[in-house]
Amino acid sequence: MSTRIALAVLMLVATSACAAPSSSQGANLRGKVYVSSSVTEQGKPRALVEGTRVELRFTDDDRLTANAGCNHMQSPVKLDDGKLSVADISMTAMGCPKPELHQQDEWLSNLLRATPSWKLDGANLVLTGPDTEIVLATEKPATLEGAWTVDGLVTRDAVSSVPAGVKATITFRGGAMAVDTGCNFNGGDRPYELSGQTIKVVLGPMTDKGCDQINEVEEVIAQTLGKGEFTYAINRSTLTLTNAEGTGLTLKK
Structure with a gap:
C-alpha cells in the first residue's frame, strides 16, 4: 500500500510540474519588458512592418502596456491558469504615418483580447492565440553606442x-x-x-x-x-x- 501511495504522490508531482503557469508564476513577469523575436501566424512566419516590433510591459500593479509600432495600449491584466486576460484595452489615437501600422495595432489588440495562453520558455515569454504565436525576449537596456x-x-x-x-x-x-x-x-x-x-x-x-x-x-x-x-x-x-x-x-x- 505504501508503494502505491508513493507512486501516486510522484505522479501528482509530475503532473503539477507540467501544468499551466500559475498566478504565482505570473508574478515573475511583473516589472519586465518583453520584445518580439519571432511571430508565427497559421504556422508561417509573419513579417511585421519594417522597423517595428511587439513590446509587452508588465507593471508592478498588474497592468499590461503593449505597443506594435505606433499606438500604445494598456489594461489591467490577469495571468491565472496560463491565460493572459485583459479587462478592457484602452489605446491612444495617434495618426500613424503608414496604414499598415494601424492594421498592426488592431492585429495585436485582437490577439490580446482573445485571452491567449502564455508560458515561460527559459528567459523567453511565449504568447499563443488561436492562430498566432509570438516569442518575446526580455528587453536589454539600450546604450548610447x-x-x-x-x-x-x-x-x-x-x-x-x-x-x-x-x-x-x-x-x-x-x-x-x-x-x-x-x-x-x-x-x-x-x-x-x-x-x-x-x-x-x-x-x-x-x-x-x-x-x-x-x-x-x-x-x-x-x-x-x-x-x-x-x-x-x-x-x-x-x-x-x-x-x-x-x-x-x-x-x-
Whole structure:
C-alpha cells in the first residue's frame, strides 16, 4: 500500500510540474519588458512592418502596456491558469504615418483580447492565440553606442512625427558621432566629448541643398546639435537629445 501511495504522490508531482503557469508564476513577469523575436501566424512566419516590433510591459500593479509600432495600449491584466486576460484595452489615437501600422495595432489588440495562453520558455515569454504565436525576449537596456533613427521632433514642448518617407540617423561609435539624412548631413564622423549626460560636439560645415521634407528634419537636427552642447537621456529603447532652449529629437534603435 505504501508503494502505491508513493507512486501516486510522484505522479501528482509530475503532473503539477507540467501544468499551466500559475498566478504565482505570473508574478515573475511583473516589472519586465518583453520584445518580439519571432511571430508565427497559421504556422508561417509573419513579417511585421519594417522597423517595428511587439513590446509587452508588465507593471508592478498588474497592468499590461503593449505597443506594435505606433499606438500604445494598456489594461489591467490577469495571468491565472496560463491565460493572459485583459479587462478592457484602452489605446491612444495617434495618426500613424503608414496604414499598415494601424492594421498592426488592431492585429495585436485582437490577439490580446482573445485571452491567449502564455508560458515561460527559459528567459523567453511565449504568447499563443488561436492562430498566432509570438516569442518575446526580455528587453536589454539600450546604450548610447550604435545607430539611432530620428522619429520625433521636439519644439516648444510639442512633439511632431518625422514626415513619412524621411529617414535620418545619428550614430555614436568609438567617440565619434555621425549624422546622416541623405541630403545635407552626409554621415561624416565628428569627435564628441561625453560628460555625464552632456554631449559636446562640433558638427562642422554642411551643404545647403533643397530636399523637400528632409530639410524640415535637418533644421531641427541643426538647432538641437549645432550649438555644440546638448543633453541626452535614454528610456528603454528611446533616446532623447535636447539643447538648452528645449529643442530636441527623439530617436529609436
